Amino acid sequence: MQQIKARKTDLHQDEAAKQDQDTSKTYEVQKTKEEWKKILTTSEYRILRGGGTELPYINKYYDNKKEGVYYCAACGQPLFTSKTKYHSGTGWPSFWAPIKPSAVEEKEDHSLFITRTEIVCSRCGSHIGHVFHDGPKPTGLRYCMNSTALDFFPMNLSKVNTDTLSVLTKKD
Ligand SMILES: [Zn+2]
Numbered sequence: 001m002q003q004i005k006a007r008k009t010d011l012h013q014d015e016a017a018k019q020d021q022d023t024s025k026t027y028e029v030q031k032t033k034e035e036w037k038k039i040l041t042t043s044e045y046r047i048l049r050g051g052g053t054e055l056p057y058i059n060k061y062y063d064n065k066k067e068g069v070y071y072c073a074a075c076g077q078p079l080f081t082s083k084t085k086y087h088s089g090t091g092w093p094s095f096w097a098p099i100k101p102s103a104v105e106e107k108e109d110h111s112l113f114i115t116r117t118e119i120v121c122s123r124c125g126s127h128i129g130h131v132f133h134d135g136p137k138p139t140g141l142r143y144c145m146n147s148t149a150l151d152f153f154p155m156n157l158s159k160v161n162t163d164t165l166s167v168l169t170k171k172d
Pocket of ligand 1: 121
């Protein structure tokens with residue numbers, strides 16, 4: 001309760017700070033709204049650029065058990081692999097770790113009554129989901145992602161070095 005009260009008082013300030021941060025942050029892939037709208041579908045745009053969330057269970061990867069790599073659907077950066085994907089029972093694709101720590105960035109999200117940690121792609125700043133602290137070992141984290149924000153490609157992971165996977169250039 002105390003946390004919520006404190007947050008309400010600071011809300012105005014937080015929002016202002018967040019906006020400043022958003023406009024000053026420059027990503028490797030930087031596009032205008034119009035440019036994003038041209039390369040993304042309506043639902044991709046709503047989630048990736050609008051911070052939206054897709055419906056649970058009615059999405060393409062929540063139950064995908066294939067071996068491979070999940071790329072950012074906006075810029076093609078590799079974000080997750082099937083190695084850290086697990087069945088969370090939430091209806092969204094869930095991972096206990098990203099492909100490497102530098103692939104994602106955390107942001108505070110005040111859009112609901114509780115403060116959540118938003119996950120964005122570190123290359124283009126697009127929203128991909130949220131991270132929670134109720135995941136399995138070894139990290140205890142649950143990266144709850146939107147299928148729409150990801151592009152999956154089947155791959156034999158024992159044959160690729162996931163640290164040096166290149167970016168998919170299809171949408172650059
Ligand atoms: Zn991206």
